[in-house]
Amino acid sequence: MMKGKAWDKGLLLFVGIAAIAGSVLLSLKAQGFADIFVLGQSSPNNEVPETQKGRADIAKSLVEKNQSWKNSNKGVSGTEVPLFVSIPLVEKDGQVINMIDPNSPPVRPPVPNSWLMEHNLDFLNAGVLSQDPDSDGFSTLAEFEAKTGPTDPKSRPPYASKLIFASRQQELYILKFAAKPDPERFQINRIPTSKWPQSKNMYVRVGETSEDGQFRVDGFEEKRAKNKVGIEVDASVLKITYLPKSEPYELVRGADTQIPTYFAEMKFELDPQFQQYVKEGDSFNLVTDPDTKYRVVKVNEASVVITFQTGTEPEQTVEIPKK
Numbered sequence: 001m002m003k004g005k006a007w008d009k010g011l012l013l014f015v016g017i018a019a020i021a022g023s024v025l026l027s028l029k030a031q032g033f034a035d036i037f038v039l040g041q042s043s044p045n046n047e048v049p050e051t052q053k054g055r056a057d058i059a060k061s062l063v064e065k066n067q068s069w070k071n072s073n074k075g076v077s078g079t080e081v082p083l084f085v086s087i088p089l090v091e092k093d094g095q096v097i098n099m100i101d102p103n104s105p106p107v108r109p110p111v112p113n114s115w116l117m118e119h120n121l122d123f124l125n126a127g128v129l130s131q132d133p134d135s136d137g138f139s140t141l142a143e144f145e146a147k148t149g150p151t152d153p154k155s156r157p158p159y160a161s162k163l164i165f166a167s168r169q170q171e172l173y174i175l176k177f178a179a180k181p182d183p184e185r186f187q188i189n190r191i192p193t194s195k196w197p198q199s200k201n202m203y204v205r206v207g208e209t210s211e212d213g214q215f216r217v218d219g220f221e222e223k224r225a226k227n228k229v230g231i232e233v234d235a236s237v238l239k240i241t242y243l244p245k246s247e248p249y250e251l252v253r254g255a256d257t258q259i260p261t262y263f264a265e266m267k268f269e270l271d272p273q274f275q276q277y278v279k280e281g282d283s284f285n286l287v288t289d290p291d292t293k294y295r296v297v298k299v300n301e302a303s304v305v306i307t308f309q310t311g312t313e314p315e316q317t318v319e320i321p322k323k
Contacts, residue, residue, distance in 0.1 A: 088117070090124065099123065111144050119150050137162065137270045158308065158316070159289045164267040165304040165320045169277060171195035173214060173259040177238045177251035186217060186238055191256060215240045218248070244281035262299035 088099040090107050097104045099113045106112055107123050116123040121133065121140065129141040134153040138146075142157055149155035174191035181187055181203070190200040190212065202210050209216045218239045225235035238251040242259050251257050261279060268274040268286060278284050283295040291310050298305040302322050309315040 111141070115144060121150065158318075159268075159270070159286055159292065160294070160306065160308050160316070160318050160320075162269040163294075163306070163320055164269060165322045166265040166267050166275075167322070168299050168301055168304075169263040169265060171261045171263065173242070173261050175215070175240075175251055175257050175259065176255065177236075177253050177257075180220075180236070186220065188238070188251065195261065209243070214244065215242050215249075244279055246281070264296050264299045264304045266296075266304075 090097045090099060092107055095105075097107055097113070099107070099117055102114065104113060108116060108126075108129055111129060113123070116128070122128050122131075125131070129144075130139050132139055133151050134149070134156075136153040136156045138148075138156050138161075140150045142161070143150040143155075146157035146161075148157055172193045173196060174193055176189040176191060177186065178189045178201075179187040184205050185203045186205070188202050188204060188210070190196060190202065192199045196212075200212065202212070204210055204217045206217050206219060218241055221237045221239070223235045223237055224232055227233050234253050236253045238253075240249050240251060241247070242249055244261065249257060249259060263277045263279050266274075266276050266278055266284065270288060271286070274286070276284055278296045280296055280299050283293055285294065286292070289310075292308050293310075294306055294308045296304060296306055297317070303319050304322070305317065305319050307315050307317050
């Protein structure tokens with residue numbers, strides 16, 4: 001036991017002496033760094049190499065010269081080839097069509113290739129003309145025909161082109177010039193019909209409008225004529241204007257005068273719920289186009305004539321065939 005302890009102390013003493021010796025050696029080497037790293041003296045050289053004037057002149061001329069890029073037209077008849085862009089070529093019916101050549105036949109007639117390219121349309125799609133890229137309800141072909149933008153929902157053909165004339169309905173407005181109760185007034189009876197089921201006596205002077213707002217008295221001409229049995233009777237004529245259509249009529253004393261009133265059954269392609277019966281002369285609006293005023297001018301058997309106006313724009317007229 002005692003001998004083992006003496007051996008451990010001897011080993012520890014040896015390690016301590018070795019560590020002290022290493023430290024002394026490192027310290028001596030550090031003190032000698034100044035002798036190893038010594039700055040040397042440089043010899044000055046003030047000679048400048050000769051300037052290469054020829055190369056400098058060439059470089060100067062290149063800098064001062066205006067450089068411009070030009071499109072090449074190699075391999076394409078009469079058209080320029082865009083830089084860094086491939087030429088769009090389409091094969092149709094065995095013919096290769098250059099889409100940027102203005103002399104090439106249209107890929108999707110009647111629309112020119114340039115128009116399809118300008119609006120970035122998928123001209124490789126056979127149904128491109130029937131598509132509606134801007135979802136405004138109008139096909140690409142309709143936009144082309146109207147000269148509007150097929151990819152801009154704010155640029156579209158008039159909604160009037162989507163109106164449908166479904167049918168013509170007729171109502172009768174019947175009047176009778178009954179009497180002249182005094183020198184200024186005229187008694188006019190409105191005869192009951194399906195549209196005007198209530199009879200009405202109206203007293204109107206020249207220049208005045210009837211109580212129901214349907215006609216205006218314009219003048220009076222006193223006349224006498226023989227009836228069917230040869231008796232002379234009062235055949236005076238009252239001249240009126242039927243206001244819904246601004247049409248003139250003559251009411252003969254004692255006779256019924258039928259004034260046909262036509263209604264157009266109107267529908268709208270973009271709104272299946274829309275259905276209105278609009279009388280000649282009356283106006284109507286579309287929910288999708290509240291700023292435009294539409295008016296039925298004339299209801300024919302096979303077509304309807306309407307006008308439409310948006311804000312202060314000029315009023316336009318269109319005739320819509322019956323479907």
